[in-house]
Amino acid sequence: MFRRPSLPTHFPELLTKTFEAAVKSGDLIYTESTQESATDNGVDVRYTFAPALAKKPTKDDNNGDEKTEKPKFNPFEKPDPKLMLVPDFGDYSLVLNKFAIVPNHFMCISKKVIPQTAPLTPNDLEYSYAALQAAQSDGAKYIGFFNCGPNSGASVDHKHIQFIELPKDFTPFPESVIKAKGRDYKPGQQPLSSEKVPFAHFIVPWEAEWAEEDAKADNDTEVAIEDPVAEELGFKFSTVLSRVLTELRVNDAPSISYNVVFTDKWVMAVPRSKESYKDISVNATGTVGLLLAKSQEQLDIFKEETPLKVLTELGFVKPEEEEHPEYDY
Template structure:
């Protein structure tokens, strides 16, 4: 039986490994400034990253051996997780089939990633053990740090995924309040709250029905679920969301054979799935291209400098998110597992 217990020293190891990697140059951290705002009763935090347009500096050059290997197999896409870089490795062995590494290019401190030891495709659905391992890691990190974290999984070419090696990412939530008293509350917290104790397996996912918004599917997680029932519980909730994603994409106006793409975002209390139609928001006329990360769906949006920030403010965050996802729809004929 797989042991999903996270070492009690995990968070301390995470911080120590991070500090050493930054000092050695193996990890490049780009500081950001944050702006809290509220649009149509939804909280947003804009992170402004002035240097994101520039190529990161201080990246170690590949060794001669690595360059030779790259030349020998130049057709193979680079996989930074096979094997993971030793200076970025936090847990080399977790739950038998996984490891935990740091994000090499971080804009949030302690951004860490759960990876499969064996290379599995990022475009395939998550397995029960993936969900169990990720949730246990998130819960342990929250407990050990006293800081709330969020996990996310990018699936498919339109989701923003850049590495085809199964991985689930984790970052800290922004502080609930900014220095000037502005508040950030992820909108799924508000939507889930009335359903947290009444939602049952088999029910349709929850959605925020106010408009304008984008297509999304949300399910509460029962935090009292016993350890030996956790994989089944998470899998049922995930499969319910995934069936809705597939149905939405099938009924969309996307070209035939478009890649199945979605973002999965989760906390201890809920799981959110957002169908994706494009990895970037593009405004050709304004010469704007904005990469939208999974956590953009819960209001955490990156801006590459002040010009891009002003564009996002003027256009509105919902328009940016609608530009990479499906329009919110209410379809009476939809039924669960209709895919």
């Protein structure tokens, strides 16, 4: 019988306790940052200024030395025990991020060494969804995010999905899209988007509970669905991924690179053309308006150039609704 993956009810307490212990022992690098709220064309933006993160290893630091043939360093192959939250969560482990951008920043890491360029599977999505739900308590709302490809902002080539708590007074723009249009969305139709956002992005509503209810109510199916939640999440993800791949193809993108961001209500995918803007690396969190600056110069660039302009430069101009109406993948 189908059983959804689950975590203990005290997972939020475990998350906080392990984070605080790792900070105290020095096994996790975290420094208080300053934050500033803003808007750009009616879109909520949050600037986080964290100069200490300039010490975080880059993608190039994790690559081997070609001259000495030094092997690539993979920090996720054997995670630090002091950062471990849940060692056995199906095919995954839940681990704290050693270089936290906010308190309780954690990850869902595949136990097997799978490249970060591999697309998310229904199993990846189901377990990540369950981890996100388990982390939420007392009004704390989390987002999950996945950076795929050389231009996505990923720094470690081992499949991992990350999670951070959203600022309590911050509303990512996909949330507004879902509130306005989500109820009218029909499975299989083109993904939703925001009129306020100029870069290509694709949003669909999803909710794991729907899958189980729909599976029980569907008396027409002749083949039993082994895992309705994984199938539902996988189908919704394939909807946005198809549009991303089409957008990359029609724009002759140099690589398959994209960001995925999700909550327990929606998932968004954003195709990427570049990894950085004026040497500022931006990952998936940036696509919803959570912009991280590691120096005053970077912060000034975000403000002067404007976030939506920067994000459009890193991705692609949003296509008109009549463009590319059919999926190519």
